[in-house]
Amino acid sequence: MHNLFLGNLRHHCMDVWGIDIKGRTGKKVAPHTPEEQASWLHRVVEGIRKDSKNALSKIRIGYLATIAQFNDIDPGSLLTKRAYITALLHWAKSHPIDELKLPPVLNEDAVDFHLAEGKYDISKFRVLTPDVMEIIRDDIKNTVLPSWMERPPHNFGSAAHGKLKADQWRTVCTVSLFITLTRLWGNAPSDSKESALLDNFVHLVTAVDLATRRSMDVDRANAYDDHMQRYLQGLLDIFSHQLVPNHHLSLHLTSCLHTFGPVHGYWGYSFEHYNGILGGLNINNIAEHIALTFMDGFYAGAELRRLMATIEWPHSPEYHDMMEAYHRAFQDTARGTRVSDTRSLGHEQATAESIRAAYDSGSKLTALDPNLYPALLRWMPSGFASFYANAEDSRPRVAPHVCRASSISHLGLIFATRQHSRRNSFVIFTHPETGDKTAGQIADIFLHARVEGGTRVIAAFVAMDVYAGLTDVHAKMDPYRAFTSLDTRLYYNYFQSTVLVRLDDVLAHFAALTYTPEAIGVECIVARSLDRVSEPH
Structure with missing residues (x-):
């Protein structure tokens, strides 16, 4: 977890990419022409x-940083405007000003001035420009994610959102940034810097995605190793970036995948969750009381959750506001990788129990849409006949009545109709006619009962x-189709048909974003599959 998501x-x-560089403006600023750069x-x-700090503070950090870099002036560990100003003025105290070399201006207008060198002319000060960051943030706001996935902050890239958790880094990189940067740079010329940036980033995203699947085999582990090596080589070739220990450790993860299998069996989400609980407790700094303080807080929280989950609160605005506040405060207990991993264990039995419970406690039986009845009949065993078959047919009949459900548990997750929960209605499923994996939206969920061998089957x-x-x-x-391992593609943003599928053929949720690709000219929907088990289609 730490190595992949944080490291x-x-x-x-x-x-x-330099998102952490302080002093870098997030506002829209006008680019400087080559003449203005000079x-x-x-x-x-x-x-x-x-020797004027005030004058230098009014100059964009790109000019200060580039001059420092061009003259081998070290600003220290802090890449802030103040650090560069201090370093330049300190250098001037021991060197004649005439010895200061000025870098060449760029051949193009630029917001962030930088030293033009290398094949792709890439600087960490200009990878994600303010315009690109604004598009990323808009896409984060407009992307529909299932309820179990932690949404990244809408102001991603700003210090205002504070420290991101490992799960948020996973979502923002493998979903949000991948969706946005691919739609922005995916059709760029193969020899462009945008193409180089995207390919390098996708190698990392693919490696992380493969390593964190809930199933593992030799081919998948080797594919992870290949993408990770390609990513690290890209860091050296494109950015001349100095590799760090986490990069070295990433290459050793391959042997762990071969030896121990899927990482969710041995990564540290549960431990980190408890570290977060401990870190959030108010204590009195008296060592002998810390254990008791922890126990008091733990049991108080458990009792609060029990009360909120079991008491039928009055239907009034005051209690509704109270419940909303409660869910906002405790939302992380029902979302994220730790929870979805836990719920995936033994999900087959949980799904069967969910179906029975939904049928027994559901609404009254209603007539099935006549257009869907033939499809239902095709899913029945051969020993059953249509409800409308001739009287001479002695086989048991398939009743045309069903119990509707607004949501249901499957694969350890909640799937729902779009009327009940739009977030949980976007799914990848196996098409009953073609056998292909495709994208759809759940319009209705219903439960059908029959008696087979003296046993009720729902x-x-x-x-x-x-x-x-x-x-x-x-x-x-x-x-998106260029990156087959990430199982993402565009569809037209309209429905071509309605089909009846078994719940078992629903494979996963997908992250959804609608936009109109310039090359296509028709509104499309991005389907970024969140399937963490199956092979991509």
Whole structure:
């Protein structure tokens, strides 16, 4: 967990791309022409000549950092504007100002001035520009995620959101950034810096995605190793980035995958959860009382959860507000990788129990849509006949009545109709006619009972609205299909049909974002599969 989500994903965003560079503005600023760049470089010289911190503080950090880099002036460990100003003025005290070399101006307009070198002319000060960050934040707001997944902060990249948890780094990198950067850079020329940046990042995302699947085999472990090695080589080739111990450890994870299998069997989410509980407790700093303080807080929290879950509170605005406040305060206890991992254990039995409970406590039986009855009949054993068969047919009949459910537990997760919970209605499923994995939205869930061999059998079915697949021409313009291991693709944002599928054929949720690709010209929906078991289609 620490190595992949914090040591690699977080490190890439903050230390490779420079999201953590203080003093970097998040506001829209006008780019400088080459002529303006030359003028601002000379302002730096004048500010140093006058020993004026005030004058230098009005200059963009890119000019200060580039001049320092070009003259081998070390700002220390802090890459802040103040640190660069201090370093430049300190250098001037022991060197004539005429010895200060100015870097060449760029051949293009630029917001963040930098030293142009290398094949792709990439600087950590300009990977994610303010314009790109604004698009990322808009996409985070507009992306629909299932309820079990922790949403990244809407102001990602700003110090205002505070420290992100490991699970949030996982979501923001493997879902949000992948969706946005692929749609922005996915169709860029293969020799462009955007293409190089995206390919390097996707190698990392793919490696993390493969390593954290809930099933593992030799091929998947070797694929992880290949993507991780390609990612690290890209850091050296593109950024000349100095590798850190976590990068070295990432290569040793392959042997762990071969030896011990899926990482969710031995990673530290539960331990980190309890560390978070301990760290959040108010204590009196008297060592002998800490254990009792922890126990008091733990049991108080457990009792509070029991009361909130079992008491039928009055239907009034005051109690509704109270419940909303409670769910906001304790939302992390029902979301995230730790919870979804735990619920996935023994999910087959949990699904069967959920189906029985939903049927026994559900609404009254209602007539099934006549258009769906033939599909239901096809799922029945051959020993059953249609309810409308001839009287001479002695086989037991398939009743055309069902019990509807708004949501149901499956694979340790909650799947729901779009009327009940839109977040949990976007799914990847196996199409009953083609056998292909495709994207759809749950329109209805219903439970059907039959008697088979003297035993009542209750089966769950889903009425699925199927998203229309791209034409062959448009499919070639889908930037997501280039990265097959991440199981993401575009569909037209309308339904082409409604099919009846068994609950067992529902494979996973998907993260959904709608936009209109410029090359296609029709509104599409991105389906980023969140399946952590199956092979990609």
